[in-house]
Amino acid sequence: MLVKLKDVxxxxxEGMESEVRALDGVSLEIDRGEFVAVVGQSxxxxxxxxxxxxxxxxxxxxDYLLDGTDVRELTDKELxxxxxxxxxxxxxxxNLIQNLNVLENVELPLIYxxxxxxxxxxxxxxxxxxxxxxxxxxxxxxxxSGGQQQRVAIARAIATHPPIIMADEPTGALDxxxxxxxxxxxxxxxxxxxxxxxxxxxxxxxxxARRVVRLADGRITEDQAQEVDWL
Amino acid sequence: xNIRQAIKMAxxxxxxxxxxxxxxxxxxxxxxASVMTIVSTINGMNEQNLKQMEAMGxxxxxxxxxxxxxxxxxxxxxxxxxxxxxxxxxxxxxxxxASATVVYGSKSSTAMQKNQENMWSMDxxxxxxxxxxxxxxxxxxxxxxxxxNNFTLAGGRDLSAIDIKNYAQVCILGARAxxxxxxxxxxxGQTMQINGLPFTVVGVYAEKDPNSNWSMDNVIVFPYSVSRxxxxxxxxxxxxxxxxxxxxxxxxxxxxxxFLTGLTNNGKSGNGYANSNNQWQNSVNEQxxxxxxVLGGIAAISLLVGGIGIMNxxxxxxxxxxxxxxxxxxxxxxRSSIVTQFLIEAAMLCGIxxxxxxxxxxxxxxxxxxxxxxxxxxxxxxxxxxxxxxxVLLGVVFGIYPAAKASKLQxxxxxxxx
Numbered sequence: 001m002l003v004k005l006k007d008v009x010x011x012x013x014e015g016m017e018s019e020v021r022a023l024d025g026v027s028l029e030i031d032r033g034e035f036v037a038v039v040g041q042s043x044x045x046x047x048x049x050x051x052x053x054x055x056x057x058x059x060x061x062x063d064y065l066l067d068g069t070d071v072r073e074l075t076d077k078e079l080x081x082x083x084x085x086x087x088x089x090x091x092x093x094x095n096l097i098q099n100l101n102v103l104e105n106v107e108l109p110l111i112y113x114x115x116x117x118x119x120x121x122x123x124x125x126x127x128x129x130x131x132x133x134x135x136x137x138x139x140x141x142x143x144x145s146g147g148q149q150q151r152v153a154i155a156r157a158i159a160t161h162p163p164i165i166m167a168d169e170p171t172g173a174l175d176x177x178x179x180x181x182x183x184x185x186x187x188x189x190x191x192x193x194x195x196x197x198x199x200x201x202x203x204x205x206x207x208x209a210r211r212v213v214r215l216a217d218g219r220i221t222e223d224q225a226q227e228v229d230w231l
Numbered sequence: 232x233n234i235r236q237a238i239k240m241a242x243x244x245x246x247x248x249x250x251x252x253x254x255x256x257x258x259x260x261x262x263x264a265s266v267m268t269i270v271s272t273i274n275g276m277n278e279q280n281l282k283q284m285e286a287m288g289x290x291x292x293x294x295x296x297x298x299x300x301x302x303x304x305x306x307x308x309x310x311x312x313x314x315x316x317x318x319x320x321x322x323x324x325x326x327x328x329a330s331a332t333v334v335y336g337s338k339s340s341t342a343m344q345k346n347q348e349n350m351w352s353m354d355x356x357x358x359x360x361x362x363x364x365x366x367x368x369x370x371x372x373x374x375x376x377x378x379x380n381n382f383t384l385a386g387g388r389d390l391s392a393i394d395i396k397n398y399a400q401v402c403i404l405g406a407r408a409x410x411x412x413x414x415x416x417x418x419x420g421q422t423m424q425i426n427g428l429p430f431t432v433v434g435v436y437a438e439k440d441p442n443s444n445w446s447m448d449n450v451i452v453f454p455y456s457v458s459r460x461x462x463x464x465x466x467x468x469x470x471x472x473x474x475x476x477x478x479x480x481x482x483x484x485x486x487x488x489x490f491l492t493g494l495t496n497n498g499k500s501g502n503g504y505a506n507s508n509n510q511w512q513n514s515v516n517e518q519x520x521x522x523x524x525v526l527g528g529i530a531a532i533s534l535l536v537g538g539i540g541i542m543n544x545x546x547x548x549x550x551x552x553x554x555x556x557x558x559x560x561x562x563x564x565x566r567s568s569i570v571t572q573f574l575i576e577a578a579m580l581c582g583i584x585x586x587x588x589x590x591x592x593x594x595x596x597x598x599x600x601x602x603x604x605x606x607x608x609x610x611x612x613x614x615x616x617x618x619x620x621x622x623v624l625l626g627v628v629f630g631i632y633p634a635a636k637a638s639k640l641q642x643x644x645x646x647x648x649x
Contacts, residue, residue: 077565083563095646097555098247
């Protein structure tokens, strides 16, 4: 089992009257190679779920085993390494660094891995080729369209060849055509063996996933596999 | 992530936001430049003072002796001082100004007097900054005048005891006086008119105070005995004694005081005193040290304010770049990587600012030296290197707090920032 959440709670302001249970006893298992869509309205806890799964945040209670390792026992440094090597993030707002060019942005996770300049460049270029942007590596993010920026973000996420791709509303800021393109990339990555976790509020997008997990008020209300027709 | 990577990243970040970088550096530039300028200018000024004091002569004892019967006390003092021996006293000379018209060819002290009057306009401001010839200061001296006043001969011969004994109509010129009257021709052997009397120039002193119009070199020295020819009825009451050392000055002062007591019959037939000028020089030195401390303190405060400015900007930068820090943390940057990045950025900003400040400080020091003290001052290498190291140190010290603050953010909180 790649990902295993057991009775996970994330509670803000615990014990106070205004306490918020963003995750209210969630248990979930995700296997290697799955394509899972986590769907829910805003405030359902899906973003918190993504933060916990992505080791960006630590659950208040409950166990999170990532590839057999108990995440709650890891130091900040070890968590950084897991984010760096195991997980590739794709965000709604792309989250590229504005004063770095495309190549430098894609190289960034490789720099934090300590990979030498030549190898780093090759790996970053390979990732950019896969998203079809190898001819625009010297551009700054602000000089590109939203779709292109999201492809840069995908290149950054896959440059380290992580086993897990986590996408938080990756199509949220894009028109439907470029949105479909981005979804296509995710499906291709899944076909090539990556585990993809897609967070979305859009049922239409969720419909393209092999497995749909529905969240409401911090609890899982539905978890079912479905037949999808990928190109 | 290694240091080379961190440095590259810092360079990119600094170049990526030039406006912010300039603002950060401004504080350090002004701080470093002002510290350098103030410290260097004070140092130059002190050196100048010291040189001037040295030129004037250290270990001088001012002696005044006045006898009611109108006799000249100098000969007795001269003989007494010379009997003290060269381990106590090196020389003794009258220290009296003469007043006379000096003429050589078309040059005259009367015309030079006009120059001096024209230097000042009616409102008291100085008009002519250039090198004009000012009237020479005339002195009556003994054969030991040059020893007492730290003059060395550049040409010809010094006054001799025989000149004094024989009322010889000779004189020695200071370097500036020689230049004013003879331009660059050799004055030795020439005859000048002093109050209409012919005086032969027998020697020229070497230049010892090249800096101002009111130079110590603008002097003409006569044997004191000829005062009766130039200004009949003059008596010599003020004298200068040159002691062999600071310790000798103390001893000689007390001995001469004793001698004066005897000479004036314990004040009944005259009065007299002897004072060493070492004390005065010490107090001048002390004042200079005080001034360095006070102004150096002010400069240090300006540097501190510059440093606090850096800290502020770094804090604002961190707040502004919280999202960037979040992104970096999300894709795997460790806390230490973030700290390193911000530290290097701060140190580099301060280093670059320090270099610019050093250049500016050098220019400002040169200008201040020329305008304020009229001396060629270069900032000392020690001050320059010190200021640079200090600026980098400030960057590191003031970079630590914001960098530590930035690294403590949870990635998810940092990502939420707009």
